Amino acid sequence: MTELGNICLWIALLIGLWGAAVAFMAGRTHRADLGRSAERSIFALWGLLVIASAALMHALLTHDFNVEYVAAYTSRNLPVFYTWSAFYAGQKGSLLLWALVVTTFGSIALVVNRGKYQELTPYVAGTIAVIAVFFIATMVFASNPFERLGFTPPDGRGLNPQLQNPGMVFHPPMLYLGYTSISIPFAFAVAALVSGKLDTGWLHAIRRWTLLSWLFLSCGIVLGMWWAYVELGWGGYWAWDPVENASFLPWLTMTAFLHSVMIQEKRGMLKKWNIGLVVGSFLLSIFGTFLTRSGVISSVHSFAQSNVGYFFLIALVLFAVGGFGLLWWRWPMLQAEVQLESMVSREAAFLFNNLVLILIAFTVFLLTIWPIISEAVRGTKVTVGPPVFNLVNVPLGLGLLLLTGIGPLIAWRKASAQNLKRQFLWPTVAMLVTAAALAAIRMSYASSILAYALGAFVTVTVVQEFVRGVGARHRLHGEMLPLAFVRLVGRNRRRYGGYVVHLGMVMLFAAFAGLAFKRETEVTLKPGQSVDVRSPYGWTYHLTHQGISQYDELNRFVTAASMDVSKDGKYLGTMKAEKRQYLDSMGQPTAEPATEVAIRSDAREDLYIVFAGSVQGTEQAVYKIVINPLVWWVWYGGLVLAFGGLITLWPSAQGPTPASRRRAEPAGYVAQVGA
Amino acid sequence: MRAGTKFIIGGALILGSVGYLMASGIKETGVYYLTPTELAARVNTDHSFYNVGVKMGARVVKGTITRDVATQTITFRASDGVQSYPVIYRGLAPDTFTDEVDVVVEGRLQPDGTFHATTLLAKCGSRYESVPTRTT
Numbered sequence: 001m002t003e004l005g006n007i008c009l010w011i012a013l014l015i016g017l018w019g020a021a022v023a024f025m026a027g028r029t030h031r032a033d034l035g036r037s038a039e040r041s042i043f044a045l046w047g048l049l050v051i052a053s054a055a056l057m058h059a060l061l062t063h064d065f066n067v068e069y070v071a072a073y074t075s076r077n078l079p080v081f082y083t084w085s086a087f088y089a090g091q092k093g094s095l096l097l098w099a100l101v102v103t104t105f106g107s108i109a110l111v112v113n114r115g116k117y118q119e120l121t122p123y124v125a126g127t128i129a130v131i132a133v134f135f136i137a138t139m140v141f142a143s144n145p146f147e148r149l150g151f152t153p154p155d156g157r158g159l160n161p162q163l164q165n166p167g168m169v170f171h172p173p174m175l176y177l178g179y180t181s182i183s184i185p186f187a188f189a190v191a192a193l194v195s196g197k198l199d200t201g202w203l204h205a206i207r208r209w210t211l212l213s214w215l216f217l218s219c220g221i222v223l224g225m226w227w228a229y230v231e232l233g234w235g236g237y238w239a240w241d242p243v244e245n246a247s248f249l250p251w252l253t254m255t256a257f258l259h260s261v262m263i264q265e266k267r268g269m270l271k272k273w274n275i276g277l278v279v280g281s282f283l284l285s286i287f288g289t290f291l292t293r294s295g296v297i298s299s300v301h302s303f304a305q306s307n308v309g310y311f312f313l314i315a316l317v318l319f320a321v322g323g324f325g326l327l328w329w330r331w332p333m334l335q336a337e338v339q340l341e342s343m344v345s346r347e348a349a350f351l352f353n354n355l356v357l358i359l360i361a362f363t364v365f366l367l368t369i370w371p372i373i374s375e376a377v378r379g380t381k382v383t384v385g386p387p388v389f390n391l392v393n394v395p396l397g398l399g400l401l402l403l404t405g406i407g408p409l410i411a412w413r414k415a416s417a418q419n420l421k422r423q424f425l426w427p428t429v430a431m432l433v434t435a436a437a438l439a440a441i442r443m444s445y446a447s448s449i450l451a452y453a454l455g456a457f458v459t460v461t462v463v464q465e466f467v468r469g470v471g472a473r474h475r476l477h478g479e480m481l482p483l484a485f486v487r488l489v490g491r492n493r494r495r496y497g498g499y500v501v502h503l504g505m506v507m508l509f510a511a512f513a514g515l516a517f518k519r520e521t522e523v524t525l526k527p528g529q530s531v532d533v534r535s536p537y538g539w540t541y542h543l544t545h546q547g548i549s550q551y552d553e554l555n556r557f558v559t560a561a562s563m564d565v566s567k568d569g570k571y572l573g574t575m576k577a578e579k580r581q582y583l584d585s586m587g588q589p590t591a592e593p594a595t596e597v598a599i600r601s602d603a604r605e606d607l608y609i610v611f612a613g614s615v616q617g618t619e620q621a622v623y624k625i626v627i628n629p630l631v632w633w634v635w636y637g638g639l640v641l642a643f644g645g646l647i648t649l650w651p652s653a654q655g656p657t658p659a660s661r662r663r664a665e666p667a668g669y670v671a672q673v674g675a
Numbered sequence: 676m677r678a679g680t681k682f683i684i685g686g687a688l689i690l691g692s693v694g695y696l697m698a699s700g701i702k703e704t705g706v707y708y709l710t711p712t713e714l715a716a717r718v719n720t721d722h723s724f725y726n727v728g729v730k731m732g733a734r735v736v737k738g739t740i741t742r743d744v745a746t747q748t749i750t751f752r753a754s755d756g757v758q759s760y761p762v763i764y765r766g767l768a769p770d771t772f773t774d775e776v777d778v779v780v781e782g783r784l785q786p787d788g789t790f791h792a793t794t795l796l797a798k799c800g801s802r803y804e805s806v807p808t809r810t811t
Contacts, residue, residue, distance in 0.1 A: 233770070340678040343681050343685070345678075348678065381709070384704065384705050385704060522766070524747070594770050612747075615744040624767055
């Protein structure tokens with residue numbers, strides 16, 4: 001089977017090259033036969049990569065340990081669920097997944113847009129073929145998943161225990177889906193630039209794609225945070241690690257694009273900027289893969305250094321030169337149709353939103369690669385830690401939160417005093433009341449108070465929008481309130497879905513602001529001994545060490561430490577934190593012991609217990625106990641965000657809104673009651 | 676003044692303050708990242724460098740790890756193949772910390788030649804991408 005997979009990769013490489021060549025020729029000559037050939041090449045690529053993936057999956061599931069990849073990531077006693085996930089646990093498999101997903105999305109994009117955007121599609125197919133060729137060539141020449149060993153080991157090395165977690169099964173594919181689907185908007189941007197068809201048509205073609213990849217990236221990032229939190233046992237979910245940052249960067253630029261694209265649709269401004277954002281997001285997704293795969297920056301996650309890094313670096317340079325070169329070439333065709341009229345307008349709010357998002361992206365980027373920069377400039381590597389990231393990003397994040405409230409409600413062009421009063425009176429009141437209340441109970445961090453006050457501001461703007469919209473439908477159409485609500489959202493999915501996303505962001509900010517109140521203790525306890533931990537809410541947890549037990553479980557040997565937990569004298573239950581030693585089928589340890597954290601979570605705080613080890617084999621245990629306020633809000637904020645994204649993404653029954661609609665709404669509130 | 680100009684001024688102000696924050700942050704908390712050899716070269720030429728916090732990236736020498744669980748103290752020797760230092764770390768070691776892994780320790784080199792670490796990171800890199808070796 002692996003021979004078949006290997007052959008498929010080689011054929012795919014040739015077809016990809018053919019497809020890219022005929023596609024660009026078809027674009028230039030407008031020859032329909034070439035266009036069809038290019039389209040079929042993409043479908044063929046997809047088919048070949050499906051066969052190759054099936055071959056790899058077959059090798060994994062049949063434990064063909066003669067294949068280096070299979071031996072390196074699986075073992076006989078690995079649960080089937082995780083054997084599946086081994087497909088993308090390593091570099092070689094993830095490259096195959098990348099290529100597969102790019103061609104899948106490419107094929108879908110070509111089918112969906114068949115008959116539309118005829119001048120663009122050949123170039124879209126060509127760009128996708130080029131991207132696919134890059135990944136296939138990287139596999140064939142540097143990192144082939146079907147490579148065989150000179151011998152057959154009796155068993156594989158097994159999957160890293162830390163990857164044996166449901167979060168890790170879904171987190172990488174989500175991120176890959178996010179990274180790869182940016183290729184489609186990028187392909188359309190390239191097509192628009194090459195063909196010179198720079199009206200808003202291409203924007204409409206990619207709006208939903210961008211949203212889709214934004215949604216995948218968001219889910220991937222939140223799942224990654226969840227995995228880090230429950231699996232790594234250091235008590236947090238975000239550490240500004242290079243790999244985390246790498247996934248955050250394209251998310252930021254795409255968020256910026258999703259906002260600025262509205263300005264272009266409504267007002268014909270920011271054309272160059274939008275193309276730049278699409279190209280930049282794609283480059284950042286390649287950069288993210290490069291960062292994780294090359295080892296240029298030391299990271300806890302760093303995978304082994306390999307020459308795959310050079311392939312990515314070359315691709316990065318080529319795509320950057322290509323993308324921005326085209327943009328520079330078409331610069332004169334991308335003049336704004338109108339100028340910014342007032343600083344008190346939706347345009348200005350969105351401009352500032354973009355500025356802040358890009359600044360966050362820029363600072364995160366710069367700080368992430370600071371070791372490289374400082375080494376190049378001063379000859380010594382200087383690394384920067386989370387404090388610097390927070391120092392810069394906390395004020396920027398708070399500014400962004402404020403704009404989240406202002407942007408959707410302020411009038412286009414120039415807001416009148418009346419508009420401002422109508423839209424922002426109650427949100428401002430809510431903000432001030434929240435700030436005053438928190439100051440009154442002596443909340444200790446100014447930035448946290450500010451975050452909650454701004455959160456209240458945004459929440460009230462969103463609630464006000466829903467209330468007014470539902471009220472308007474109720475009055476005009478005589479609909480019952482629940483029906484009015486459903487129709488309101490259903491008929492304006494993009495707008496109200498966006499509001500739901502904003503609510504999710506508020507929940508996330510609330511959680512981040514809670515990080516300031518985290519408490520951490522380390523204790524060594526004999527059985528029967530106990531420790532008191534004070535929560536920032538004022539109550540006290542009383543934890544009593546019960547003892548240590550050891551037993552076998554599936555593919556691991558478990559050492560578990562139990563604690564009885566009570567809160568202010570009320571018994572809550574027993575919490576069990578584990579150390580797991582994973583074993584191979586011969587009973588030999590396969591890796592260092594892994595930590596299994598005990599977590600007791602509610603909307604207010606998490607009690608997070610790590611069992612760090614026993615003292616010289618006795619039942620005396622070392623614990624790390626963390627009180628993590630508001631972590632719950634990260635996961636549910638993420639869910640709300642994803643739900644809002646889905647609402648926006650859901651195809652509307654009445655079809656897309658007319659492309660040419662560029663009507664500026666009059667100052668003041670307009671109830672979009674729909675038909 | 677035109678709105679576009681105002682926006683540019685506002686943007687420049689934000690940009691300036693972000694740049695200032697970043698520069699001061701890096702200056703205050705940026706940490707040198709050195710190998711043991713580079714660290715040895717620095718302290719040999721400049722003795723005041725003992726007081727500077729650094730990050731040292733090195734590999735744990737096999738068989739040198741000792742753990743005192745009661746005081747939560749870990750000691751080991753970290754080497755880059757040329758120069759090596761004994762490291763003393765108080766706290767919980769990550770799961771991946773074991774013989775011959777790459778570690779990054781943050782702390783200060785003492786004049787007595789021991790490295791007092793306040794943080795200890797171990798890379799899981801070797802685990803993710805290693806080629807299986809023949810075992811019989």
